[in-house]
Amino acid sequence: MYIIDGIAYAGEPVEGIEVSRARYVGERVLLVTFSTGETRLFDASCLLSMPAFEPLEDEDVLKDFRLEHGIMTWCDGDIDIAPEELYERSFEYQQVA
Secondary structure, three states: OEEEOOEEEOOOOOOOOOEEEEEEEEOOEEEEEEOOOOEEEEEHHHHOOOHHHHHHHOHHHHHOOEEEOOEEEEHHHOEEEOHHHHHHOEEEOOOOO
16 A cells, blocks of 8 residues: 555555546547556456446446546545556557558
C-alpha cells in the first residue's frame, strides 16, 4: 500500500507509470495513454467479476472517470485502479494513419 496526498492505494507504486489521458471508446473499452508515451486499449470487462468494481457494470459510471495524480478513479475516488495494473491488463494500440 502507498499513500499520495492522503489517499491510500493498494499495491506498490511503479515509478514512471501514470495515466496521462484516457477516453471511453465504447463497449467497456478505454483508450489510455500512459506517462511512458504508450497508448493502450483497456477492456474493463475483466474487472467486473470483482466485487469492488461492480459499479462499473453501469456504462454511465464507467464513462464517468477522473484522473487523480495519474490514477484512474470512479465514484468520487471510491473506486480506483493502479496505473501499473491498468497497464498490465491493457493491450497494445496501433493507430492507423
